[in-house]
Amino acid sequence: MFSLVPTCKGRHVSKFLPSLRLCCQLFSVATNTLQFSSDGFANENKNDDIDLLFQSCTNVHHAKQLHAFLVVSGKVQNIFLSARLVNRYAYLGDVSFSRITFDLIPRKDVYTWNSMVSAYVRSGRFREAIDCFSQFLLTSGLRPDFYTFPPVLKACQNLVDGKKIHCQILKLGFVWDVFVAASLVHLYSRFGFVGVARRLFDEMPIRDVGSWNAMISGFCQNGNAADALDVLIEMRSEGVKMDRVTATSLLTACAQSGDILSGMLIHLYVIKHGLDFDLLICNALINMYSKFGSLGHARRIFDQMDIKDLVSWNSIIATYEQNDDPMTALGLFYSMQLLGIQPDFLTLVSLASILAQLSDAAKSRSVHGFILRRDFFVQDVVIGNAVVDMYAKLGAIYSASTVFEGLPIKDVISWNTLITGYAQNGLASEAxxxxxxxxxxxxxxxxxxxxxxxxxxxxxxxxxxxxxxxxxxxxxxxxxxxxxxxxxxxxxxxxxxxxxxxxxxxxxxPRKSAIPWNAVISSHGVHGHGEKALKLFKDMLDEGVKPDHVTFVSLLSACSHSGLVDEGQLYFHMMQEQYRIKPSLKHYGCMVDLLGRAGHLNKAYSFIDNMPVRPDASVWGALLGACRIHGNVDLGRIASERLFEVDSENVGYYVLLSNIYANSGKWEGVEKVRSLARNRGLSKTPGWSSIEVNNNVDVFYTANQSHPKCQEIYQKLSDLTAKMKSLGYVPDFSFVLQDVEDDEKEHILNSHSERLAIAFGLISTPPKTPIRIFKNLRDGACSCGDYW
DNA sequence: ATAGGGTTAG
Structure with missing residues (x-):
């Protein structure tokens, strides 16, 4: 027996009941009083009831109940009712049911086809919309009408498709329909064809706000905020007022182009015209202030909204996620859950990034599980890419690549994400x-x-x-x-x-932004050209480019590598006084390095003591490095004790401390540090040198024996050493940090990775070829992404 | 009964 009462589980029962009652009443109205004939309703004045019947289906489950009822009562034969089901399923977000219903309709009319095409467009399945439209033209033998074209034009994802449709419209003579014309204007402005859009617009016999919006929003979607704002001025000078759609489009465009001034002016306009409680406008405002980094504004708008939808929640969560406040973002996600709002795949995109930022491996895996259960990976590439990125950022590069392999859809960004993941985890050859x-x-x-x-x-x-x-x-x-x-x-x-x-x-x-400056200043610093780095900084200021926090990291590190202590201190103050940049731990680390490297070890130590924030491992590490350079065992021991309190995992610091002991011949200290590191399960990151010969990179580790040309390399090295010794070369054993005999020390010196690489270079290239050796573990070297 | 212009994204 067919039941009219949908099962309702969960906490929405009270909300659910009225519409359910209505639904049942209407079902009885439909069964008892409506008369159907094969071509329509006999009783015309019951159309309102039919509308209510469809509208009362507020979820797919309701729609299926109604559908079943129509099937059982045979009314599904009525093509109007079936087409309405197609629409309803699409409206409720289930196009696959729209399609099933559509396929079962035996004699389709234009309305049926239009409904199916717009169902696809509504759910963003543009490719299928176009395919369905082609099928319509080829198989139905029907003539499309002017309801057909606006959705089809929206579905065009490139100008070629759009132009084809434009030709069909011209042939059928629908160009002057207000909606069709607006869609065409939108098409051309969306793809950047300003002139064509303009001409079509000027030729329109009737123009309303919608027509203006078509052009403005097209420009906005094309990232062309400037043209959009010009059209806005023109529109207002013709006495047409901005409406909610105009404002929403423009706010989004201002957010994208970083046009703070225009964005705020539009916000003012919105307030003045009482549109500041409009859902879509508020969502757009949250997004805009988020892009401008004005968290306070974004939050205030969110808090003042009386109706919030999923987009509002996603937007505010993304605001904190993208402005380096993952804790607040996560808190908001929890509040959203408490309200019983179901997250969608975009919520999960933010959540993945939040958990990566918090390096919360356990919660990250449960996010992955949630996405799998909901089948979100098939919905959109973005979510897959976000999960790959999440695992890569957590250092779980193996999981990242497994997820990548399993993605149903991969685009160029998926590949880029995996490449970046490998590169940032130090696995360049995998990348x-x-x-x-x-x-x-x-x-x-x-x-x-x-x-x-x-x-x-x-x-x-x-x-x-x-x-x-x-x-x-x-x-x-x-x-x-x-x-x-x-x-x-x-x-x-x-x-x-x-x-x-x-x-x-x-x-x-182009060097209007600080990014390329940061790179070029840092490069000169790393190469020890401190003066040139300072000169570049001066040029930067002369060209009116505003330095950011990265610029000062580059600059301070340049000063420290060239021993420019006074200059470094000057810039450290300039950064705070003149540019109001609060020093980060990186800046403090640079300052300790600057003072320590120059031998002012005690100054460096008291600098750390006076820091307003808790020093992290990199700050203590800088002091430890300085102790190594200046052979200060006592301070080195203090620094390392404090260091291991905050980070006992990084092997680099154990190596530093052990080198300090070794340099002063305290071998028992060396052994103690080494066993400490061993007991904590840490192994030394090996140093290597590489050389590129014939487009191929060869990597050498110390005392490498596995290279195919190993024998020749060692032969070459021993020839060279003999030649050098005959010219008076005496090996400097102070660089050998092991407690062994002198001939062993000489062997260790000879098998340093750089030497192996040089020897390989000499035997593999013609004479006088420049030899370029590359080393890892370089002091002060950063990765490219640090510049922005 | 179907139609234009609008918000979140790796």
Missing amino acids: IEVYRMMQEYKEIIPNHGTWVSILPAYTSVGALQQGMKIHGRVIKNCLDLDVFVGTCLIDMYAKCGRLDDALLLFSQV
Whole structure:
């Protein structure tokens, strides 16, 4: 027996009941009093009841009940009712049921087809919408009407498709319908064809706010806020008032282009016209203030909204997620759950990033599980990419790659995310391998994100020739003037020892933002050209570029590498007084390094004591490094004790301390530190040197024996040593930090990774070829992403 | 009964 009462579980019963009662009443109205015939309603004045019947289906479950009822009572034969089901299912977010219903309708009319096309458009399945429309034209033998075209135009994802549709519209003579014309205007402005959009707009016989909005929003979606604002001025001068749609589009565009002034003016307009409680406008405002970094404004708008929807929640959560406050973001997510609001895939995108920021591995895995259970991976690529990124940021690169493998849809960003993941986890050759695999997929077109992810990987192994190949491709794609790609290239040339080329590139990229400046200042600092770094900083100020916190990290570290103590202190004050930048732990670390390196160990120590924030491992590490340089065992011991209180996991610091002991011949200290590290399950990150010969990077570790040319390399080294000794070379054993005999020390010196790489370079290249050796574990070297 | 212009995103 067929039941009319839907089962209702959970906490919405009280909300649910009235509509359920209404639904039942209407079912009885439908069964008892409505007369159906094969071509429509006999009783015309009952249409209102039919509307109510459909509208009372507020979830897919209701719709299925009604559907079943229509099937059982045979009324599904009525194509109007079936088409309405198609619409209703789409409205409730289940297009697959729309399609099933649609397919079962035997004799489809234009309304049926229009309903199916718009069902696809409504749920964002544009490709299927276009396919359905083509099927309509080819198989139905029916003539589309002017209801058909607006959704179809919206579904066009490129101008070629759009132009085809435009031609069909011209042939059928629907151009002057207000809606069709507005859709065409929107199409052209969306793809940046300002002139065509303009001409069509000017030719429209009737224009309302909607027509203006079509043009303005098209420009906004094309990232063209300036043109959109020009059209706005024109629109207002013709006496047409901005409405909620105009405001929403423009706010979004201002957010994207960073136009704070216009954004706030529109906000004022919105308040003045009483639109400040409109849901969509508020959502757009939250988003805009979030992009401007004004968390307070975003939050105030959110708190004052009396009706909030899922977009509002997602927006406010993303606001905190993207402005480095993952704790607050997570708290908001919990409040949302308490209110019983179901998260969608965009909520989960933010949540993945939040948990990565909090490095909460356990919660991250449960987020992954949640996404799997809800089948969100098939909904959109974005969510898959977010999970890959989450695992990569947590250092679980194996999980990241497993998720990547299993993604049902992969786009170029998925690949970029995995490449970046490997590169940032220190696995450059894996990153390079992924990039190689990506090139086997013809449909994946690399974009600027690809270059930004692969260039640092090449840089980190010193693969200059490979990197230059990418530089070539970048030029071909006209992306060499992109700030981010350009900065990666500058960083690459600089790290590979070609500062001149780095500077040449720097002179070509747009440098209104601090990003390329940060890279070029840092590069000079790392290479010990402190004066030049200061000169570049001065140029930056002269060109009116505002330095940011990264600039000062680069600058302070440049000062410390060149012993410019006074200058460093001056800039540390300038940063706070003049630029109101609160020093971060990185800045404090630089200052300790600056003082310590120059030998002012006690000053450095008291500087740490006077810090207003709790020093972290990097600050103590800087002091420890300085103690090593100046052989101060006592302070070194103090620094390391404090250091291991805050971070006992980083091997680098154990190595430093053990080197301090070794330098002063305290071998029992060395042994103690080593066993401490061993007991904590830590092993030393091996140092390596690499050299690129014939487009191939060879990596050498100390005392490497596994290289195919091993024998020749050691032979070459011993020849060279003999030659050097005959010219008066005496090995300096102070760099050997092991307690062994002198001939063993000489062997250790001879098998340093740099020497192996040089010897390999000499035997593998023709005479007079420049040999460029690249080392990991470089002091003060940062990765490219640190510049922005 | 179906239609234009609008918010969140890796």
